Amino acid sequence: MTTALIFLPVSGALLVWLVPMPRAWVGSTALLVSLAEVALWIAAVAGFGFGSSGLQLEDRASWFSDLHVSYHVGLYGFSLWLVGLTAVVLAASVGYACSAGRDRPRAYYGLMLLLTGAIVGVFAAQDLLLFYAFFEAMLIPLYVLVGVWGGAGRIDATLKFVLYTMAGSLLMLASIIVFGLSQGTFDLVDSGTSGSAWLFLGFAFAFAIKAPLFPFHGWLPDAYRESSPEVAAVLSGVVSKAAAFGFLRIAIAKFPGPTDDFRLPILVLAAIGLVYGSLLAFRAPDMRGVIAYSSLAQMGLITLGLFAANDLGFDGAVLQMVNHGLISGALFLLAGSVERRTATGELSRLGGLARGRPALATVLLTVGVIALAVPLSSAFAGEFLILAGVFRQGWIWAVLGAGSIVLAAMYVLRLISAVLHRGVGRAVPEQTLDLRPAELGILVPLVACLLALSAWPAAVSEHSFAGDRPARDVASGFRAPGEELTAKGALP
Amino acid sequence: MLLASFGNFLVWVVWIAAAFACLGSGVAVVSFTNPFYSALALIGNLGSLAVLYLLLAAEFVAAAQVLVYAGAVMVMFLFVIAYLGGQADAPWAGGPSWQTIGAVGAAAALLVEVVVAIGLKAGGRLSDEADVRRSFGGPAQIGRLFLTDHLLAFEITSVVLLAAAVGGVVLGAHARRGEWGSAAPERRRTT
Amino acid sequence: MITTSAWVCLLSPLVACLAIALAGNRISRRGSGYLATGAVALSFAAAVVAFVGLLGEQPDERSHLSTAWTWLGGGSYHSGLSVLVDPLSVFMMLVVSGVGSLIVAYSLGYMDGDDEERRFFAYMALFVFSMLLLVQGGNLLLLLAGWGMVGLSSYLLIGFNQRRPQAIAAAKKAFVMNAFGDATMVLALFLLVQHTGTLDFAATFERAQGLASNHWVVNLVALGLLGGAVAKSAQLPLQTWLPDAMEGPTPVSALIHAATMVTAGVYLIVRAHPLFELAPTVEDLAAGLGAATILLAGLIALVQTDVKRVIAYSTMSQIGYMFLGAGLGSYANGMFHLLTHAFFKALLFLAAGLVIHALAGEQDMRRMGGLRRLMPRTWLAFLVGALALVGVPPFSGFFSKDSILAAALDHGTYGYVLWAAGLGGALLTGLYTFRMLFLVFGGEPSPFVREHHHAHEGKEGPLSMTATVAVLAVLATVGGWIQLAGVWTPVSDWLFPVAEPLVEATGRQEAISSVLAVGLGLLGAAIAWWIYAARRGRVPRLRAVRTLLERKFYFDEAYDLVFYWPAAAISRAWGSLVEGPLVGGAGAGLGQATRGAGRLTARAQTGLLRSYALAIAASLAVLAVVFISVR
Amino acid sequence: MIRTPHVDWFALTPVLALLGAAGVALLGAVLVPRGVRKPFSALVCAGGFATAIVFAALVYARSAEGQGVIADSLLRDRFAALAQLIVAGAGLLCVGISYGERTRGDHVGEYYALLAAAGGGMAFLVGAGNLMTLFLALEWFSICLYVLCAIDVDLVGSLEAGLKYLVVGSFGSAILLFGSALVYGATGQLSLEGISRAVSAQGISDDPLLLAGLAMLITGLGFKASAAPFHMWTPDVYQGAPTPVTAFMSAATKTVALVLTLRVLVTAFPQEAHLWTVTLAVVAVVSLVVGNLAALVQRNVKRMLAYSSVSHAGFMLIPIAADSALGGRALLYYLIPYSAMSLGAFAVVAARERELGRPVTLENLAGFGWERPFLGLSMWAFMLGFAGFPLTGGFVGKFYAFSAAYRHGWTWLVIVGVLATLVSLYYYLGVVRALYLRPSAELRLAPAGGSPPREAVLQVSVAAALVVTVVSFFAVQPIIDVAKDAAGSLPF
């Protein structure tokens, strides 16, 4: 099942590339494949045993045995949600690309589908090397997606993005090798924990860049601004979650000692990122900038939750990952829609779009208020859990977090009023259309997901870890109770 | 006894003469500005080396050295130099450059190192050489070795020579065509 | 039955909101208004059913919790999506849906012709839902959810006129200040979650008793909640957003910024009184803030020229009374004042709305005057509202306000201070209320009025508006009669199971307070008459004081100075000092350095064959030295 | 009467096949009519390499136990057979790349003869069992390569490359020879195993002559492997030589040199491991630094790839320095995808070069990916493979190399390797950037008379290289098994 989730999009990509078809069909084929992925995910949810712990929907095959590396995939509750997030956001992005139209469709859609497969693979991988392989494989399509279909400054942006990311992930590779060889296996399920601070830092560094955490976000503004909106949506909505997932599945679960030791510095960075991102979002001159920096802030928040390292923090972090993925995806797609109409994202040249365009106004407003975590929204639920969790590590984190709620209100409202309200901006033509049905068809499902989550955030937060005790689940390495560490791969 | 020591004395005399001739001509090769003289000096070098080979009981090698090396190879050399005309360059001209300093330094360092290595070794066991039969180094022994244990080396040598010959033909053959960029597009246009 | 009706009450406005939003153009503008009105009316009906249902039960059984599903869970902490039906919530449900349905109905007329009517009614319905969620929520988290949602709908409605920059700015200001309150509240909730592990009312209150000895925790919890209450209810020091919020349409001001939302702070204190009672200092602080607000708002109201702003300041001031009462532990009196205030303040706003409507949107009192003759019925309604506000018997304000003052007398020395402040407030109330009344209605019609006044088909307004005003006028008159302190106390009795009062004023205290308050109120009115109607006196020329009042005690400037400018400065500084050079520059610098090193390396590749050989020879020399010396 | 020794002809079959092909091609240069000379000699050469592949595979299959041929002057074992397989495969692909080369002119027969002869020399060299055959075989293929480099006698660049290669190469060979002489003098042995035996028998592991000789041997071998600081001929020669020859050199010469380095050091000098492991580690680091840094600033693609081959020498010296069976496995594994990628990359360069009629730079590579989708995609894959991205064997190769270093206790070497990879990304991705991200409008070369016909043969070669590159990622286990057996021939 998990294998199917990974390779359905990949085979879709091959289909798009290899089977001759009219140009016009390419987009719809890709869309169909990504919708099929969503359907497959729903089937996976239906068959998922949320009550039981341990790895589910597991597939395993040896890759190379002398170093005990295997193709081992499977899902936990939280990975299931992240996979779902991937499927949904990617489907929306592909749909958006269809509606916007992209040059060189075969290459484009093929890469999008490949990206889908790679991201799902990251969330499903249970072998460190496989994880790394998928983690890197994400970059391959992204590099071209940003670099070819991006804006004017795309080339520098891609380069920055890739070099930053690789700087982290290559150190992670070093850590993986050392960890895997010293454990005798690269399997995440079979391997035990480690107390090495250096290894932990290797992993943490990679994830801190990917997320990104302050001050490793040098690539973020350019990448989010220069890529096409749907790719930015994927980047900030889904790809950044790979980092959070890595923190959870590897850095925290495999390095309990160093996690404790480095909690303070990481919490500090995350909190700085939260405040810093919020303040810069408040100052950003364009829509994408606001969303980009708010992403920085949100990833800081998620990291706070993860490194709170308690029940509330873990549950909240997973919930917030899903939330932020949907929100940020929807916001970037909206930014794209606005940019298509006005040819600019600069806030000073926008304005007055609400009047006469109720659909745009409603959707942007809805996503916006969820983004600023108005109580009763799913984002609020996530932030509440995270901050309640991190509160136990020290009141200051929660105070900073709560302060950032105020800042979030400030920058989101600034964004909304700058785009929708005030006088009609210079860049807004009189005959600017409202959201078209095709765009609504993409955005409304995203908003619906958010509203559904707002009505029932516990759907994610209570079904991410086994039982009531996420912290114990994490500490036990996500094993079912009674399942002992099998030393299959241990070297003599 | 006396005869033996006289023999050794004679060996020393020959050795010293040959060694100095060898080194002198070596330095001359490197120092002459005209390649023609350098080549001539190399012939002298090869000849004096042949003498040293004889002293080391390598008669066959010595003979081959004179015939093949000093004879055939160097003649080819001289032909080419004559064909090209000696273009002189002054090795020490223009004062010492970093290349010169580095060259002298590196060569001296290598010399000193290996000499030190030999010296360290000689302090140990390098002085006593093995007793050898009279046939050592003779054509028969060489021939046997070449056809038994070192058959493959022999064969390879022939292949190497053949390859070099082919190379000489390829490189020396006359064929005039244009350069990159200028000729190629022209050709394309005509086709 | 009771819980079902509570769910109906809660959800019917939400359904209306979603229906209007989703229907889009398929529903007429009018239709959306009717839909919203009907939905809110249905809520009211359901609230009445719940009320009747509760009446039929024993007082100590009047509490029903109904949970739909677990809304949020994390670890062992769970919060249900649940409604609580008990006397307090039913009381608030009645107020909210009752006044709400009246005001939504009023809007039918007020908003007629606006081309974004649908949006307005959707927002209104959303607000009513949010407010009901606030009061019905079965745990503190849902209370907070409603708390935030009313802030959101308030934001949406204040900024309803999207083209007006002031409206947008006011909306943002309101939201951000409320977000600040939300933040302090959320922190209090974190403390509670940490120490009690739950946010369900009953369980939290019960377990919080165990924390009584932990002064820090209980004080901080109470303080956090108070922060939220103060922000929402526009009390000192977070009061500045409310006057600006008058940028919203008048029905919005009536519903949200007078009758319901701004009083949520009082509801919160009453609802969470077990927590506040653990922290008497904070309770005193609440009362003190209320008292200070009474005076401050009353003073500022004296110099305002915008009719709605005057009413807004009076709202702040009146809520100050409620805070005073709730802070003192006189919960039922606070709630009672909340009820009567909802009536007469809505009345005042709606009547003012009639005036504004008739004057094509003009709100400046200095351009009004003489409207008494043009709009006599409106004048009457306004007068009723004014009298109720000032607390003149037998109008409703009298019954509720004076009980609060009396309760202050039962609170020691601190109580006397508060009492005095309250009495001062009464004087100010009379003064600014009647100043407004005389300025708007008194004298001859000003040139502006003559030019702009237009009758609505010969009447003072559409039926939906005038009828509502009439109903409210009646309620403002008789609404107070359901309780007379010490004699006839159905309200206190009703709320007793939920909020047992801490203070009980004696009859003598009641009497003294009443007499003084009424007297001072009338005195204020008389002074107003003296200056503004009879024009015999003049306002003293105290330039400094006047400026101080007109600048609203410089609160806005202070906040800009303390919060906004530093934040903006930090943001700018980080943007130019950290983001560019450090974060962006670190990567770029490393890249440049690497490329520079690359250029150097490539330069070493000179193309000179001899240097290549030299490199080999030199490396060999080094290698051999190392080998021979290390061995 | 000389008793001729028994000759194990079977062990020689790969070499003989190539020599035979060379001979037939040479005859063809004289006898076959000019018109069919090119297909004839190409076919003969390809046939020779194909036969060599078959025989090498057979030798591999039948040489589970290593044995010497003719007084151990040649070793018949799986190690040599595998290396012969790689060399012969590289030669076969090189024939495909060479076929379309225009400037071959009159010497086409000699070209293929020399190519086959060079292949034969390499095939011999990897089995060389004593220092004499080692030196001779080295000269054998070197002389062939000197000529091949210069075979475009009309181009000064080609001649310059040839002369530089010849002079510096002979210089290196002379050093190697002198080193051999010193080792011979110290031990009295020429055969590799004999040296090791003599060293332990006489207890002369600290003998200065032996060590000086070892230093010289390492220098000579490092020269052939183009490891820094013995690498400086590489960029010039690679750039100046005809591209197919460069392709062959970069794949085959490197393979042979590294394989030989491993064999010589492990077989003959196990007692000096404490010296040469560290030396090779340092050489690896220098290669990584120099190769990567210098490659950063190159515009000429061939020159850039030359520096990249220097840095790859560094990468592949890491497992040799590890001096372990794992290291041997890692090296042999890595060589397979590396050779394929290298050949493929130069093949693509050759294709572009033939289109443009001028040297390929990053500028005039612009838009190539869109014009030639297959070649572009392949080049992309090769670059990613060089950079060690997943989905290519380059990733697994680096992983194994680093694993070997870590097993040897050299985590620092892993870190250096990882950082070098990071730097290398810049220029590898620079190629991808040129291929896809830059619009081809920047290209002002629109060849007159339309683009030249596509070369099926070259495309097939590229496809084969691509298949090897990608398949080696998925089918790690079989390749590693083979490499394990091959490395098992060495006395670790």
Add this chain to the structure above:
Amino acid sequence: MPGPTVTWYLAVSVVLFATGVLGVLLRRSPLIVLLSLEIMLNGANLALIAFSRYQGRGDGQIFALSVMAVAASEVVVGLGLIVALARRKVALDVDKLTTLRG
């Protein structure tokens, strides 16, 4: 008084080798560079033969003979290259062969 020992021969061979190295590193004429390479090879040959004598084994001489052939091959190819370069009117100076650099 014994005759000169292997050490002496070795000394000569090393000096010869170093002279050759010096020639390659210093001279700009490709012809003289080739000659210097020959000197290096001859230095090595002398060492081989000396060691062969010292060890009493014939294979050193075999090696030396093969080296001669190799040296001849190198000369052939080298001279061919030089001639080809000269035909291209390239100055016979290795320092001027710098079209490939950087």
